[in-house]
Amino acid sequence: MENDTIAAISTPIGEGAIAIVRLSGEEAVSISNKLFSGKDLATVDSHTIHYGKMINTETNEVMEEVMVTVMRAPKTFTREDVVEINCHGGLASVNRLLEHILYHGARLAEPGEFTKRAFLNGRIDLSQAEAVMDLIRAKTDKAMNIALKQLDGKLSKLVQDLRQQLIETVAHVEVNIDYPEYDDVEEMSHQMLKKQTREVYVEVERLLSMAKQGKILREGIATAIIGRPNVGKSSLLNAFVQETKAIVTDIPGTTRDVIEEYVNVRGIPLRLVDTAGIRETEDIVERIGVERSRQALKESDLILLVLNYGEELSDEDRNLFKAVEGLEYIVIVNKTDLEQKLDLEEVKQLAGDQKIITTALIEDKGMDALEEAIADTFFAGDLDSGDLSYVSNVRHIQLLQQTMQALDDAMDAMDAEMPIDLVQIDVTRAWELLGEIIGDTVQDSLIDQLFSQFCLGK
Ligand code: GDP
Ligand code: ZN
Numbered sequence: 121m122e123n124d125t126i127a128a129i130s131t132p133i134g135e136g137a138i139a140i141v142r143l144s145g146e147e148a149v150s151i152s153n154k155l156f157s158g159k160d161l162a163t164v165d166s167h168t169i170h171y172g173k174m175i176n177t178e179t180n181e182v183m184e185e186v187m188v189t190v191m192r193a194p195k196t197f198t199r200e201d202v203v204e205i206n207c208h209g210g211l212a213s214v215n216r217l218l219e220h221i222l223y224h225g226a227r228l229a230e231p232g233e234f235t236k237r238a239f240l241n242g243r244i245d246l247s248q249a250e251a252v253m254d255l256i257r258a259k260t261d262k263a264m265n266i267a268l269k270q271l272d273g274k275l276s277k278l279v280q281d282l283r284q285q286l287i288e289t290v291a292h293v294e295v296n297i298d299y300p301e302y303d304d305v306e307e308m309s310h311q312m313l314k315k316q317t318r319e320v321y322v323e324v325e326r327l328l329s330m331a332k333q334g335k336i337l338r339e340g341i342a343t344a345i346i347g348r349p350n351v352g353k354s355s356l357l358n359a360f361v362q363e364t365k366a367i368v369t370d371i372p373g374t375t376r377d378v379i380e381e382y383v384n385v386r387g388i389p390l391r392l393v394d395t396a397g398i399r400e401t402e403d404i405v406e407r408i409g410v411e412r413s414r415q416a417l418k419e420s421d422l423i424l425l426v427l428n429y430g431e432e433l434s435d436e437d438r439n440l441f442k443a444v445e446g447l448e449y450i451v452i453v454n455k456t457d458l459e460q461k462l463d464l465e466e467v468k469q470l471a472g473d474q475k476i477i478t479t480a481l482i483e484d485k486g487m488d489a490l491e492e493a494i495a496d497t498f499f500a501g502d503l504d505s506g507d508l509s510y511v512s513n514v515r516h517i518q519l520l521q522q523t524m525q526a527l528d529d530a531m532d533a534m535d536a537e538m539p540i541d542l543v544q545i546d547v548t549r550a551w552e553l554l555g556e557i558i559g560d561t562v563q564d565s566l567i568d569q570l571f572s573q574f575c576l577g578k
Pocket of ligand 2: 350353354355
């Protein structure tokens, strides 16, 4: 049943202290009205806020002082009647309120069900729905801004434009199929087709590179800190944590990520991973060997390899270099306050093109340079560029890659002077794939799966 009335606790982003019970559906107002004392909610104007008390209908006790917002369809998030009850009490009392609301006829919303309704009722498209999910999970302000822009429909707009271009391309092809006798039309169309397809291809390629950066902002750079015992790995971890300002946490009462695992480096979330116990491993290579540690380390986006300036390079250090060969890593030469024993020339040789940063963590020196190196590695320094607004997720990235492949096939077919209706198949496929990003051509099962990933109350 899609239009029964659903309810859940839903806390606004950035306002952890206030909890909201949200209802959506035909009976949202009448159910709230049964508990509310202060006014007759059935007669109030839409989009108005009312102060009052929520009464326990069995005992007549006051459960909560509340502010109730009444919003009538269709100008609501779900396009259904929506009531939001702002509570000041703790989680326990909000839970009790929710129980009463369920008792009076609402059904507990499934995770993501509010957003799913918004999507099904045509209020938002799929990429916007995913942005809601991103917002809930956003780990830093920058990641949140990007999600907000996507919610705004920026990605949707771009994808729609590209699809429009492809439709026009396909239309040209249709003309050719319908009037094959005009030879010069075919010749001209071939040229134009190629040009248009290439244009879309280049744009998709650009979106894809943005999408990858967006993914990093959303999910964080999976980072492993490795080095011999005593080189300063824990000190490095602490330095990150100390510099970290408030990180947006998940909403109380919903699934919680382990917050200490995220640190904020110039707006980029670093996720200090513990792949096979690698985070802060003294002797990973020693323990499991170069090959296996390589395998485990491959799961990180970034490895911080810490060395001791005050000691000579050891074979253990050299093995670490072998384990990270070909991966993305930054060498940190720590303890530069000590007398130099480390052969920096050898370190440079081993590191090749990778960056080397010197630190004296004990004196708080070097973190700035390190943070800059990290930002530079992933964003070539221009994190603020407005282009980054097309945040994306794994699903978008896969679809964009498939779109590129389809366009590539189309261009190959054109180059090989294949019959034009064969070219059309590939172009149409690209059009369909782009449609999946905004939910135009996705199957129901995918939609169910996507929305079930949401937190409760959204
Ligand atoms: P880990 O074993 O790699 O995690 O190393 P720790 O972070 O626990 O540091 C080992 C020791 O080195 C501690 O006593 C730290 O205070 C010290 N240490 C960390 N950084 C520096 C530094 O820059 N200079 C000096 N002299 N000592 C440091
Ligand atoms: Zn340690």
